[in-house]
Amino acid sequence: MLVGHPHSTTSKEDKEYAFEMACSNIRYGPGVTAELGMDVESLGAKNVLVMTDKNIANLPPMTKVVDSLTSRKINFSVFDDVRVEPTNESFEAAISFARAGNYDAFVAVGGGSVMDTCKAANLYAADRDAEFLDYVNAPIGKGKPVTVKLAPLIAVPTTAGTGSETTGVAIFDHIPLSAKTGIAHRALRPLLGLVDPLHTLSMPRTVATYSGFDVLCHALESYTALPYTERQPRPPHPQLRPAYQGSNPISDVWARDALKTISKYFIRSVEDPEDVEARSHMHLASAVAGIGFGNAGVHLCHGLSYAIAGNVKTYKPELYNSSHPLIPHGLSVVITAPAVFQFTAPACPARHKEAAVLLGGKADVKDEDAGLALADVLRTYMQALGIEDGLTALGFGSSDVPRLVEGTLPQHRVTKLAPRQQTHEQLGDILHNSMTVY
Amino acid sequence: MLVGHPHSTTSKEDKEYAFEMACSNIRYGPGVTAELGMDVESLGAKNVLVMTDKNIANLPPMTKVVDSLTSRKINFSVFDDVRVEPTNESFEAAISFARAGNYDAFVAVGGGSVMDTCKAANLYAADRDAEFLDYVNAPIGKGKPVTVKLAPLIAVPTTAGTGSETTGVAIFDHIPLSAKTGIAHRALRPLLGLVDPLHTLSMPRTVATYSGFDVLCHALESYTALPYTERQPRPPHPQLRPAYQGSNPISDVWARDALKTISKYFIRSVEDPEDVEARSHMHLASAVAGIGFGNAGVHLCHGLSYAIAGNVKTYKPELYNSSHPLIPHGLSVVITAPAVFQFTAPACPARHKEAAVLLGGKADVKDEDAGLALADVLRTYMQALGIEDGLTALGFGSSDVPRLVEGTLPQHRVTKLAPRQQTHEQLGDILHNSMTVY
Numbered sequence: 025m026l027v028g029h030p031h032s033t034t035s036k037e038d039k040e041y042a043f044e045m046a047c048s049n050i051r052y053g054p055g056v057t058a059e060l061g062m063d064v065e066s067l068g069a070k071n072v073l074v075m076t077d078k079n080i081a082n083l084p085p086m087t088k089v090v091d092s093l094t095s096r097k098i099n100f101s102v103f104d105d106v107r108v109e110p111t112n113e114s115f116e117a118a119i120s121f122a123r124a125g126n127y128d129a130f131v132a133v134g135g136g137s138v139m140d141t142c143k144a145a146n147l148y149a150a151d152r153d154a155e156f157l158d159y160v161n162a163p164i165g166k167g168k169p170v171t172v173k174l175a176p177l178i179a180v181p182t183t184a185g186t187g188s189e190t191t192g193v194a195i196f197d198h199i200p201l202s203a204k205t206g207i208a209h210r211a212l213r214p215l216l217g218l219v220d221p222l223h224t225l226s227m228p229r230t231v232a233t234y235s236g237f238d239v240l241c242h243a244l245e246s247y248t249a250l251p252y253t254e255r256q257p258r259p260p261h262p263q264l265r266p267a268y269q270g271s272n273p274i275s276d277v278w279a280r281d282a283l284k285t286i287s288k289y290f291i292r293s294v295e296d297p298e299d300v301e302a303r304s305h306m307h308l309a310s311a312v313a314g315i316g317f318g319n320a321g322v323h324l325c326h327g328l329s330y331a332i333a334g335n336v337k338t339y340k341p342e343l344y345n346s347s348h349p350l351i352p353h354g355l356s357v358v359i360t361a362p363a364v365f366q367f368t369a370p371a372c373p374a375r376h377k378e379a380a381v382l383l384g385g386k387a388d389v390k391d392e393d394a395g396l397a398l399a400d401v402l403r404t405y406m407q408a409l410g411i412e413d414g415l416t417a418l419g420f421g422s423s424d425v426p427r428l429v430e431g432t433l434p435q436h437r438v439t440k441l442a443p444r445q446q447t448h449e450q451l452g453d454i455l456h457n458s459m460t461v462y
Numbered sequence: 463m464l465v466g467h468p469h470s471t472t473s474k475e476d477k478e479y480a481f482e483m484a485c486s487n488i489r490y491g492p493g494v495t496a497e498l499g500m501d502v503e504s505l506g507a508k509n510v511l512v513m514t515d516k517n518i519a520n521l522p523p524m525t526k527v528v529d530s531l532t533s534r535k536i537n538f539s540v541f542d543d544v545r546v547e548p549t550n551e552s553f554e555a556a557i558s559f560a561r562a563g564n565y566d567a568f569v570a571v572g573g574g575s576v577m578d579t580c581k582a583a584n585l586y587a588a589d590r591d592a593e594f595l596d597y598v599n600a601p602i603g604k605g606k607p608v609t610v611k612l613a614p615l616i617a618v619p620t621t622a623g624t625g626s627e628t629t630g631v632a633i634f635d636h637i638p639l640s641a642k643t644g645i646a647h648r649a650l651r652p653l654l655g656l657v658d659p660l661h662t663l664s665m666p667r668t669v670a671t672y673s674g675f676d677v678l679c680h681a682l683e684s685y686t687a688l689p690y691t692e693r694q695p696r697p698p699h700p701q702l703r704p705a706y707q708g709s710n711p712i713s714d715v716w717a718r719d720a721l722k723t724i725s726k727y728f729i730r731s732v733e734d735p736e737d738v739e740a741r742s743h744m745h746l747a748s749a750v751a752g753i754g755f756g757n758a759g760v761h762l763c764h765g766l767s768y769a770i771a772g773n774v775k776t777y778k779p780e781l782y783n784s785s786h787p788l789i790p791h792g793l794s795v796v797i798t799a800p801a802v803f804q805f806t807a808p809a810c811p812a813r814h815k816e817a818a819v820l821l822g823g824k825a826d827v828k829d830e831d832a833g834l835a836l837a838d839v840l841r842t843y844m845q846a847l848g849i850e851d852g853l854t855a856l857g858f859g860s861s862d863v864p865r866l867v868e869g870t871l872p873q874h875r876v877t878k879l880a881p882r883q884q885t886h887e888q889l890g891d892i893l894h895n896s897m898t899v900y
Contacts, residue, residue, distance in 0.1 A: 042491025051700070052712075053480025059700045066701055262489065262497045263504055273746060274490075277719045308711060 040255040043272040044265060048190050048315045052219040052308055054300075057088040057180055060131065060218060061096030067176050067215075069129035072100035073122055075142040076133040077108060079345055085182045085223040089133050101125060106134065106141045109333065109350045111197040115144045116156055122149035130177040132214070135235065136186030136353060139179045140194035143212040147194075150174045159207045163434055164198055170211040179214040182223040184293070184306040185235035186353065187242060187314015189217030192267065195353075197334055203431050204330030210267060219311050221304035225297060228343035232294045233409045234354035236306060240286050240383075240405070241357045242313040244398075246271060246320035247279035248368055248375050249441045268321025268441055278316030283382040285309035294409055323442035324364045328454065329356035331431025337419040351418055358406065359415060362399035363457035367450065369395025371443035407462060414460040425455045478693040481710040482703060486628055486753045490657040490746055492738075495526040495618055498569065498656060499534030505614050505653075507567030510538035511560055513580040514571040515546060517783055523620045523661040527571050539563060544572065544579045547771065547788045549635040553582045554594055560587035568615040570652070573673065574624030574791060577617045578632035581650040585632075588612045597645045601872055602636055608649040617652040620661040622731070622744040623673035624791065625680060625752020627655030630705065633791075635772055641869050642768030648705060657749050659742035663735060666781035670732045671847045672792035674744060678724050678821075678843070679795045680751040682836075684709060684758035685717035686806055686813050687879045706759030706879055716754030721820040723747035732847055761880035762802045766892065767794035769869025775857040789856055796844065797853060800837035801895035805888065807833025809881035845900060852898040863893045 051059075064072060072093065080086050081104040093100050103121045107114035122130075122145035132142035148154055151172045157165040179189035188194075192213040195206040227235070252270035259265045271279075285305050293302035333356040336349045344352065369376040373394035380394070381387050385401040412418055420428070429451045432439065439446065446454075489497075502510060510531065518524050519542040531538050541559045545552035560568075560583035570580035586592055589610040595603040617627035626632075630651035633644040662670070690708035697703045709717075723743050731740035771794040774787045782790065807814040811832035818832070819825050823839040850856055858866070867889045870877065877884065884892075 042489055042494040042497070044487075044489050049482075051480055051482050052710075056480040059480070062699050062701075261500050263500075272490075274750070277715055277750075281715045312712070312715075 038257050040252050040258050040270070042265070043252045043269045043274070044319070048311070049215060050190060050217045050219055050311050052311070054220060054222045054304065056218050057085065057220045057223070058092050060089060060178065060180070061092040061098055063178060063216060064093065064098050064129055064131070065096050067129055069176070070099060071125065071127050072098055072129045072131055073125060073127040073145070074100050074102045074131045074133060075106055075118065075138055075145065076102065076104050077106040077138055078104055080134045080138070080182055083226045085180060085226060086133055089131060089180060106138045108137045108344060108346055109197060109353065110137050110141050111199050112156065113199060115141055115196050118142070118145040119148040119156070122146065123152055127175060129175050131180065132177065133180045133182065135181065135183035135231070136188040136195070139181065139186070139188035139214070140196065142177060142179070143194040144196070144207060146174050146177050147207065147212060159209070160198070161205050161208060161437060164201060164203065164205045170209040174211055176215040179217045180223070181217065181219060181310070183227055183231055183235040184224050184303065184310040185238055187239070187310050187317065189214050189219065190311055190314035191318040202334045203434065204334045208267065208437070217311065219307055221300070221307040224303040224307045225300070227297070229294060229297070230341055230343045230352070232297070233411070234341070234352040235310070236286070236290050236294065236354065237358035237411070238354035239282060239306070239310045239313045240290070241325045241361055242317040242322060243279045243282040243286065244361070244365065244379055245322035245325055246275050246313070246317040247283070247379055248365070248372060248443055249320045249323055250443050267318065268437065269319060270441060271320045275316045275320035278312050279320070280382060282309045282313035282316065283379060285312070287382060287384050290405065291408055321441040322438050324368065324439060324446070324454070325357045325361050327435040327439040328360045328364070328428070328432050328451070329353065330435055331428045332356040332359065332415070332418070334431055335424065335427060339419045355411070355418070358402070358411060359418065359461070360454055360458040362402050362461055363454045365398045365402070366395035366457070367454055368442055368444050369398065403462060411461070413462055414458055415455065416459045420459070422456065422459065425452050428455050476695045478690050478696050478708070480703070481690045481707045481712070482757070486749070487653060488628060488655045488657055488749050490749070492658060492660050492742065494656050495523065495658045495661070496530050498527060498616065498618070499530040499536055501616060501654060502531065502536050502567055502569070503534050505567055507614070508537060509563065509565050510536055510567045510569055511563060511565040511583070512538050512540045512569045512571060513544055513556065513576055513583065514540065514542045515544040515576055516542055518572045518576070518620055521664045523618060523664060524571055527569060527618060544576045546575045546782060546784055547635060547791065548575050548579050549637050550594065551637060553579060553634050556580070556583040557586040557594070560584065561590055565613060567613050569618065570615065571618045571620065573619065573621035573669070574626040574633070577619065577624070577626040577652070578634065580615060580617070581632040582634070582645060584612050584615050585645065585650060597647070598636070599643050599646060599875065602639060602641065602643045608647040612649055614653040617655045618661070619655065619657060619748070621665055621669055621673040622662050622677060622741065622748040624676055625748050625755065627652050627657065628749055628752035629756040641772045641872065646705065646875070655749065657745055659738070659745040662741040662745045663738070665735070667732060667735070668779055668781045668790070670735070671849070672779070672790040673748070674724070674728050674732065674792065675796035675849070676792035677720060677744070677748045677751045678728070679763045679792070679799055680755040680760060681717045681720035681724065682799070682803065682817055683760035683763055684713050684751070684755040685721070685817055686803070686810060686881055687758045687761055688881050705756065706875065707757060708879060709758045713754045713758035716750050717758070718820060720747045720751035720754065721817060723750070725820060725822050728843065729846055759879040760876050762806065762877060762884070762892070763795045763799050765873040765877040766798045766802070766866070766870050766889070767791065768873055769866045770794040770797065770853070770856070772869055773862065773865060777857045793849065796840070796849060797856065797899070798892055798896040800840050800899055801892045803836045803840070804833035804895070805892055806880055806882050807836065841900060849899070851900055852896055853893065854897045858897070860894065860897065863890050866893050
């Protein structure tokens with residue numbers, strides 16, 4: 025068990041000894057979107073940019089947002105051209121739109137793609153002279169810290185999902201390198217997330233499935249992340265402590281709570297879109313897991329997913345109404361999860377066993393079978409919810425593995441948080457082992 | 463079970479339907495106080511007021527604070543005249559001191575008394591023209607909302623304890639009315655809490671005991687508080703949603719986590735002051751429970767405690783080194799806890815049973831015995847740790863009950879959060895039933 029972090033922190037080594045507690049600014053409640061106009065009014069905002077995508081634009085969440093702003097006579101524009109699984113080009117289109125107006129507040133209505141695009145638009149509208157790559161994570165971009173003051177952003181998530189409403193991260197596909205990367209700084213975090221579970225009733229089955237697996241992987245990866253006491257080096261100044269700090273007693277609380285909720289409600293929430301109770305709990309679990317991973321970090325499933333999604337060939341998911349090939353984020357994340365946790369389990373078998381039990385697995389498992397036990401539980405969920413049978417079903421073959429490994433290597437920010445460090449060959453093995461899942 | 467809040471929130475009644483998630487700004491780690499000077503430097507502060515009490519002034523926590531500030535060449539003054547269980551007079555002395563300087567940051571080194579005094583000094587130094595009662599909770603004071611900008615306050619808690627580092631509340635004894643009251647506004651919350659478990663090694667046994675029972679009651683009261691979906695009326699504006707919102711799925715997570723830690727480490731942490739692991743876990747549990755109750759609220763144990771402590775006669779606790787009679791906060795809180803939870807259990811027996819089990823009680827208890835089961839578990843802890851045998855042992859008799867009830871009635875802010883509302887007679891019964899505990 026790694027739970028006893030506080031005990032292990034008196035070592036003399038140059039390891040981390042402190043962590044910042046997760047912090048959130050989330051309001052939860054069915055119908056809570058009705059308060060949006062009052063919140064915007066309290067901010068003193070006079071000219072608001074509402075961002076969404078073409079699917080959400082005609083759905084109830086957007087109607088509620090518009091009604092609430094209109095009822096308080098707030099002036100707003102709508103940008104509904106967010107791309108699902110955004111790219112540097114779609115980010116730049118949103119940035120141009122935002123720069124052309126003089127907006128003093130932003131509202132994002134949608135899933136992770138919309139919230140992330142809105143964060144980027146807010147940042148570059150606040151720093152009108154910045155080049156796009158200035159703030160993008162190194163080594164792809166310059167990784168400049170954010171010192172300009174952003175306008176307030178209120179996020180209204182419509183999936184149970186990314187937890188992007190709780191984080192300062194914006195992820196996109198960098199087309200020139202076929203790689204996902206992002207912009208990460210706490211200044212990007214929404215001022216307020218309105219978590220209104222009624223919005224998730226609009227989610228198609230595949231969206232509920234893939235976004236739910238994203239929540240599941242957020243919780244599992246943050247729970248099995250390198251303990252904060254093992255992170256090296258200890259930062260010379262508290263301001264240099266990274267946002268992703270490794271697992272700690274507080275992120276553990278969030279992760280375990282999310283796993284319990286998933287065990288009880290995930291499958292129900294997909295099977296019956298009218299199951300308000302199940303969808304409500306999953307919507308809250310999405311924010312809960314978001315706070316957890318925003319504090320502890322994620323690791324290999326996410327690190328690999330960026331290369332997988334960035335190298336999509338012709339795959340198009342059902343019910344996504346997309347004009348371009350795309351692998352939804354949650355699908356690209358979960359597809360390697362059974363192989364990832366079989367690889368990481370030897371580093372902390374107790375945590376892998378505990379996670380498997382929280383998800384409904386057996387309790388009496390030997391340490392050496394911990395990875396297999398968790399992988400088996402994951403396969404049960406994946407099969408029950410109709411997840412494609414591995415990377416092969418997403419259009420990849422063995423010959424793609426070297427390119428996927430290359431795409432994963434730059435994702436240090438997350439891969440180094442795995443409890444077990446990886447060679448290129450080991451990353452390749454995980455991908456080979458993910459060609460078929462069942 | 464009340465866990466299914468999200469399901470019950472679609473009612474048409476004028477009940478609350480939303481809650482704000484708990485938020486914290488805590489950094490945890492053994493030795494983390496060494497970073498204080500760098501944090502103060504990052505704030506750009508040039509003239510710092512460090513507050514503490516005469517006991518802490520010569521103990522290691524204060525040495526570490528002074529060393530850290532000195533190492534960064536930061537100019538600071540020390541006020542070490544904080545009164546344990548502060549009063550309006552001791553608050554006013556601290557305020558005068560703060561107003562006489564021109565401080566641009568505050569550091570509080572101590573337990574709840576020090577942190578609360580420092581919050582008040584910061585507030586009234588920022589609003590130099592305010593009368594003392596302006597910001598004090600109504601009906602004793604005018605309950606004015608805080609609109610002035612406070613200086614940053616960094617809290618370094620030395621007990622495992624009040625959780626005051628996580629809250630915007632400052633409690634004191636209002637001598638003219640023999641009643642505890644306070645100042646409550648989120649603007650008072652410390653910018654940063656440095657939770658350094660090494661400091662708790664300085665706690666005398668009785669301080670560890672009483673402050674630990676405060677943590678226990680924070681967790682139990684917030685876990686059994688009125689659910690947020692039952693709070694009436696629904697606020698007409700989100701800014702009018704109170705800080706104490708009633709129990710909700712997120713405060714529940716914090717409360718349960720604190721109860722589990724208490725069950726595992728509380729008694730160990732008192733028995734052996736050198737048990738770093740146990741004291742570390744209790745120190746973190748104090749902040750965890752603080753975030754939970756700062757979000758959900760506390761109810762009857764705290765409501766009654768203000769009258770009990772405010773009417774102290776001659777009681778002086780061991781090892782407190784106090785010149786005046788005082789009932790330590792945690793003692794005044796826990797002394798009625800067995801009677802309180804026997805009273806509240808019929809409103810939500812499942813939660814009372816679950817709390818008892820988390821604290822180590824039996825699982826197979828009937829609903830009608832839920833209150834007794836929890837009371838019995840509490841008595842086990844109280845007896846093991848040598849808590850005085852009821853109000854009688856603290857110097858009270860039956861004839862004091864009417865005065866204690868009168869002192870409790872103005873504490874609406876907390877008593878209305880009990881899951882079962884109380885008549886004057888019922889409050890009197892709880893006090894009578896607390897005359898002896900075992």
